[in-house]
Amino acid sequence: MTGMDRVVKGGRVYVDGRLQNLDVWIKGRKIAGLGGGHQAEETIDGRGMIVLPGAIDIHVHFRDPGYTFKEDWETGSTSAAAGGVTAVVDQPNTNPPTVDGPSYRMKLEIAERRSVVDFCLNGGPGQVKRLAELGASAIGEIFTYDHGEEELRKILAETAKAGLLPTVHAEDPDVIRENSEPLRDGREPQLYSFARPNLAESKAIDSILGMTDRVHICHLSTSEGLDRLRAAKGRGKKVTCEVAPHHILFTKRDWRRQGTFLKMNPPLRDFRDRDALWEGLRKGEVDAIASDHAPHLPEEKRDEIWDAPPGVPGVETMLPLMLMAVRSNLISLDRVVDALSRRPAEIFGLSSKGRIGVGMDADLAIIDPRDACDIRADRLHSGAEWTPYEGRRALFPKITMIRGEVVFADGELLAKPGFGRNLPGPRLLKAEKRSEG
Ligand SMILES: NC(=O)N[C@@H](CC(=O)O)C(=O)O
Ligand SMILES: [Zn+2]
Numbered sequence: 001m002t003g004m005d006r007v008v009k010g011g012r013v014y015v016d017g018r019l020q021n022l023d024v025w026i027k028g029r030k031i032a033g034l035g036g037g038h039q040a041e042e043t044i045d046g047r048g049m050i051v052l053p054g055a056i057d058i059h060v061h062f063r064d065p066g067y068t069f070k071e072d073w074e075t076g077s078t079s080a081a082a083g084g085v086t087a088v089v090d091q092p093n094t095n096p097p098t099v100d101g102p103s104y105r106m107k108l109e110i111a112e113r114r115s116v117v118d119f120c121l122n123g124g125p126g127q128v129k130r131l132a133e134l135g136a137s138a139i140g141e142i143f144t145y146d147h148g149e150e151e152l153r154k155i156l157a158e159t160a161k162a163g164l165l166p167t168v169h170a171e172d173p174d175v176i177r178e179n180s181e182p183l184r185d186g187r188e189p190q191l192y193s194f195a196r197p198n199l200a201e202s203k204a205i206d207s208i209l210g211m212t213d214r215v216h217i218c219h220l221s222t223s224e225g226l227d228r229l230r231a232a233k234g235r236g237k238k239v240t241c242e243v244a245p246h247h248i249l250f251t252k253r254d255w256r257r258q259g260t261f262l263k264m265n266p267p268l269r270d271f272r273d274r275d276a277l278w279e280g281l282r283k284g285e286v287d288a289i290a291s292d293h294a295p296h297l298p299e300e301k302r303d304e305i306w307d308a309p310p311g312v313p314g315v316e317t318m319l320p321l322m323l324m325a326v327r328s329n330l331i332s333l334d335r336v337v338d339a340l341s342r343r344p345a346e347i348f349g350l351s352s353k354g355r356i357g358v359g360m361d362a363d364l365a366i367i368d369p370r371d372a373c374d375i376r377a378d379r380l381h382s383g384a385e386w387t388p389y390e391g392r393r394a395l396f397p398k399i400t401m402i403r404g405e406v407v408f409a410d411g412e413l414l415a416k417p418g419f420g421r422n423l424p425g426p427r428l429l430k431a432e433k434r435s436e437g
């Protein structure tokens with residue numbers, strides 16, 4: 001039933017930077033009150049539970065349209081909901097790529113019909129103005145190795161003119177070429193980290209920072225890259241960045257265990273990079289954690305290192321693994337909530353999401369802290385049907401709620417495909433405000 005009054009009773013709720021014993025009173029889609037004494041038609045028992053704002057994953061590849069044999073909007077968004085993710089930003093490298101009006105409308109129609117979580121659609125470098133008018137949330141990810149300098153400058157200028165955020169995949173093509181060629185006869189998977197060394201990322205970040213004052217760096221993976229971004233922020237550049245779980249939970253050492261399954265771009269890095277990224281997350285220099293959920297089927301990943309497709313699934317395991325990192329004192333809860341909810345919402349202008357407060361969308365992840373379990377691929381929901389985190393301990397939410405409706409509970413999807421709503425980007429939002437007068 002929509003528009004129902006509900007109250008999440010007796011939980012420890014994350015409000016204003018800390019867990020507080022509060023009831024969360026929900027009227028329709030919004031949080032209507034925090035505190036005690038609310039009556040409602042339906043009570044959700046929150047006793048013993050931790051109630052967090054839903055996670056917002058600003059970097060997913062749901063592969064739909066075009067690669068639905070790997071993932072589609074229904075399997076990808078169900079996987080998100082099962083992992084406490086209540087909104088996603090989908091990348092344009094689908095088939096067709098989301099680079100113009102027709103392809104944007106095609107993906108929007110599919111997502112509106114099939115997604116069970118709220119979603120933003122990024123546009124790829126193409127008809128930037130048209131994409132902005134249609135509601136694209138940002139332009140990206142822009143792969144620096146796909147464009148020469150002149151073309152990159154043009155894309156960045158058009159993106160700024162359209163009032164959109166550029167999000168960039170920073171790896172320098174010359175460094176990749178120079179380092180890959182001598183290694184191409186090798187077959188050991190770990191060569192891939194040497195083929196795309198840290199310098200590829202730091203050089204690409206340097207060149208992008210020389211072209212624009214406002215940019216979001218996707219899946220930052222190196223300590224040198226973090227140094228560049230810290231310096232740029234210090235010079236007043238509007239730079240934000242995200243880190244993917246695989247770059248803080250794995251290192252080059254893990255190649256020996258999972259081989260080409262751990263191939264992704266940028267590749268696995270050293271201990272010192274992993275430690276620098278954790279430090280950056282703890283200090284808030286890294287703004288967000290984003291999964292870069294990039295599903296490929298196991299049979300695709302079982303190939304030569306130079307031929308296997310890059311990317312690993314991660315949307316469903318991201319929040320559960322970060323909650324275990326809190327439990328192991330690797331990071332505080334407030335840094336995790338900030339990086340998974342508040343900052344992602346801010347970066348993408350989702351003003352009704354990202355935190356628990358009166359008037360905000362009732363997007364909640366309700367977790368029983370006693371419920372830790374081992375990650376098992378056969379209990380996950382992505383079309384990828386495998387996970388690089390098999391066997392690791394994780395804390396999955398008991399209940400995921402979006403705009404006041406219980407979407408996922410006790411391992412079951414309760415929402416219908418199409419429940420998810422498109423979150424319009426800044427240009428469309430402005431146009432809507434103008435038309436409301
Ligand atoms: N990260 C990856 O290794 N792969 C991503 C693309 C990307 O994010 O670069 C994919 O779409 O498969
Ligand atoms: Zn990327």
Ligand SMILES: [Zn+2]
Pocket residue numbers: 059061091141292294
């Ligand atoms: Zn990506």
